[in-house]
Every structure is written in C-alpha cells, then in structure tokens.
Amino acid sequence: DGGITQSPKYLFRKEGQNVTLSCEQNLNHDAMYWYRQDPGQGLRLIYYSQIVNDFQKGDIAEGYSVSREKKESFPLTVTSAQKNPTAFYLCASSEQGQGLYGYTFGSGTRLTVV
C-alpha cells in the first residue's frame, strides 16, 4: 500500500545532540512537508519542498535543517540550535495540483530531548 513512513515512532536524545528524523513516501508525490506539534496545539510548518533539490523555510525553521536529494525522501535534522526540540513531528506529502485535500500525513515521530 502507498503511504508515508516515519521512523522511529519514539526517539530520545540528549541535549546538545543533533538528531535526524526519517520520512519516506512511495506515493510519487512531488511536495513534502515537515510539521511540529506541541501538546494541545495545532501544527506549525517547519520546512517544505516542492521538488527534488529544492526546499523552503516554513514558519518555524530556526534550529532545523532538511535535504531533498530524492523524491521519496525528506529527512529532518533537529540541531542543537533548536531551543525546545521536544515535540511531535509530522511529515506530509502532496501531489502538485491536488491542493489541500491531497495531503497525506505520516504517523509521526515523538522526540524527547533530555
């Protein structure tokens, strides 16, 4: 079945360490997105990519980095510069021209920094 796979589901890291969250999709979607969700809050856009080798900052990009070397993959690195990295991270993808109803989300990675 087609979909988005995020791994791992739970991740623990020590403060000051960089950590990379994986996001893979087999939907042949052009666009991919990373969101952050804090308890009781909505989703905030971190980065998005409309095409391979191109990406744009979202609303809260500081302390994060991404790459888009392959259409299927859009990993997110949470760097030590991110002041408050503990959160639920969601990856999504969409096909160009599908508008909002074409968004498919992964099941998320819950990152805890201790």
Added chain:
Amino acid sequence: DAKTTQPTSMDCAEGRAANLPCNHSTISGNEYVYWYRQIHSQGPQYIIHGLKNNETNEMASLIITEDRKSSTLILPHATLRDTAVYYCIVRLYSGGGADGLTFGKGTHLIIQP
C-alpha cells in the same frame, strides 16, 4: 488566509449527529473551507472541503452559510472512533497547494458511549 474560530471542545453521544461549527467571518470570495481531523498521536486526515455549496461524502457533510462567514461539519452517526481533534482551515485553492497549510488548535470532539 482567513482566520477561523472553533470551540475548544465538544461532546456528542454515540449514534447521534455531531455538528462542529467554524466561524470564518473574514473569508474572501475565492477561499475554500477545508476540514481535517487528527486522532490522538496520528497524522491529520482529510475529511471534506467546499467553496459555496453544501458538500457531502462518505465521511461527513459540510454546510456553508449563504454569506460564507461560517460553516458546520456534520458527522451523521458519530461513533467512538470519531473522537478526535477537528480542524477547520480556510485557504485559497492554489492548485499546487505546495506551500504548506496551517492548522489552528481545532475542536476536540469527544464521543460519549
């Protein structure tokens, strides 16, 4: 994008219709109303969207007022599995839609047995 206002939480009895309101008084003529829902610790799931006319699909119905300043999502026969946070989003349909969308806090719908 127009701002939306939703109640923080709502309860509904299992088997009854759940009616979730959304106010979007600053909506412009070419902005659509979209609804997503998020079950606990999962990614959001698309439900339905509309511009002016009422819409219905296998999951829900969307009623948009004539002045388009508010809308209601209706789950006709709510089940326990419908317990989730429901997000109302108003946005231009850009065709590509590839610059991301913004979710507010939504309405936490709790279906009571």
